[in-house]
Amino acid sequence: MITRRGFIGGAAAAGCGWAVGGPAAAYAAEATTGAAAGAGGFLIGACDWSLRKDSSPEAFDVAKKIGLDGVQISLGRVANDMHLRTPEVQKQYAAKLAETGLKIASLAIGEMNNVPLKSDPRAAQWLIDSIDVCRAMKIDIVMPAFFGKGALDMNNSAEIDVVVARLKEAAPKAEKAGVTIGLENYLSAEDNMRLIDRVGSPALAVYYDVGNSTDKGYDIYREIRLLGKLICQVHVKDGKTPLGEPGRIDFRKVREALDAIGYRSWLVLESAAPGGPEASYPAQAKFLREIFPRG
Numbered sequence: 001m002i003t004r005r006g007f008i009g010g011a012a013a014a015g016c017g018w019a020v021g022g023p024a025a026a027y028a029a030e031a032t033t034g035a036a037a038g039a040g041g042f043l044i045g046a047c048d049w050s051l052r053k054d055s056s057p058e059a060f061d062v063a064k065k066i067g068l069d070g071v072q073i074s075l076g077r078v079a080n081d082m083h084l085r086t087p088e089v090q091k092q093y094a095a096k097l098a099e100t101g102l103k104i105a106s107l108a109i110g111e112m113n114n115v116p117l118k119s120d121p122r123a124a125q126w127l128i129d130s131i132d133v134c135r136a137m138k139i140d141i142v143m144p145a146f147f148g149k150g151a152l153d154m155n156n157s158a159e160i161d162v163v164v165a166r167l168k169e170a171a172p173k174a175e176k177a178g179v180t181i182g183l184e185n186y187l188s189a190e191d192n193m194r195l196i197d198r199v200g201s202p203a204l205a206v207y208y209d210v211g212n213s214t215d216k217g218y219d220i221y222r223e224i225r226l227l228g229k230l231i232c233q234v235h236v237k238d239g240k241t242p243l244g245e246p247g248r249i250d251f252r253k254v255r256e257a258l259d260a261i262g263y264r265s266w267l268v269l270e271s272a273a274p275g276g277p278e279a280s281y282p283a284q285a286k287f288l289r290e291i292f293p294r295g
Helices: 004-013 023-033 059-066 087-100 121-137 157-177 189-199 210-215 220-230 251-260 277-291
Strands: 043-047 070-074 103-109 141-144 180-183 204-209 231-236 266-269
Touching: 023 189, 023 220, 043 059, 043 103, 043 277, 059 070, 059 087, 059 277, 070 266, 087 103, 087 121, 103 121, 103 266, 121 141, 121 157, 141 204, 141 231, 157 180, 157 189, 180 189, 180 231, 189 204, 189 220, 204 210, 204 220, 210 220, 210 231, 220 231, 220 251, 231 251, 251 277, 266 277
Parallel strands: 043 070, 043 266, 070 103, 103 141, 141 180, 180 204, 204 231, 231 266
Antiparallel strands: none
16 A cells, blocks of 8 residues: 555655656555545535635635535635735634634635746745645645646646746645645646656645546546545536536546545535526535535
8 A cells, every 4th residue: 555655755766757657646546445435425615716705704604505514715815915824814714614613625825826836936935834824724735726827838847847846845844734735737637647746745636626627628537536545625617507407527427436536525616606606506515415415
């Protein structure tokens, strides 16, 4: 069995690790020895921006009305200086959690879509600071986003070198804090594994988005099985189609793939919400719970 600790030694021995089949592949394959399919259940949440309460504790009020289990929260925006880094704002979130009884699914750094990790030192500092936020707020996953200006191109070696270097800088701190850095991007499963191999840390994982990967033409049911234990959390959406309506993605097949890797954790809504989340998300959450019950 490849453990997270064993992953580090394997990555070091593998050198640059560009070939698929390195330590990341071995760790992903550990899915077959993981939790038995059917054990436990799922939690349903939503992104604070999808609830239209970006970077605000009020996202939990909306989630409570909808009947969700929790929220993926944002570190902040440039306009508020990534305000979750301050104890005062953290206390506001703690109070809202106590009031609503909901949970934090994970922490997102969506502003990296505008301030890229590959080119802006501010993003590198945010990633390091986010680990302190996670530790203070007892969050175990931080999701740096790589879209828009921050999108990754594996053929651009100079940019990828910078991303790898900055992830390597943050990874030891994340390991020590017990925080997983879940990469969300448009890369294929194989390219994500290559990227993780280059960083060579058990703190790195993939934040898998079934909608984004479908947009890129990837076989999501195969990719989920390939990534296995490297998937730390899952975004659910299907383009402009609200979940539960006829679309491109067969969520029962998604369930089968997640069963195959022993995944029992959060499914986080980032889906289309005609009329707003309070009007659209209750039915979408109901649809998800029929396939992904709490257990």
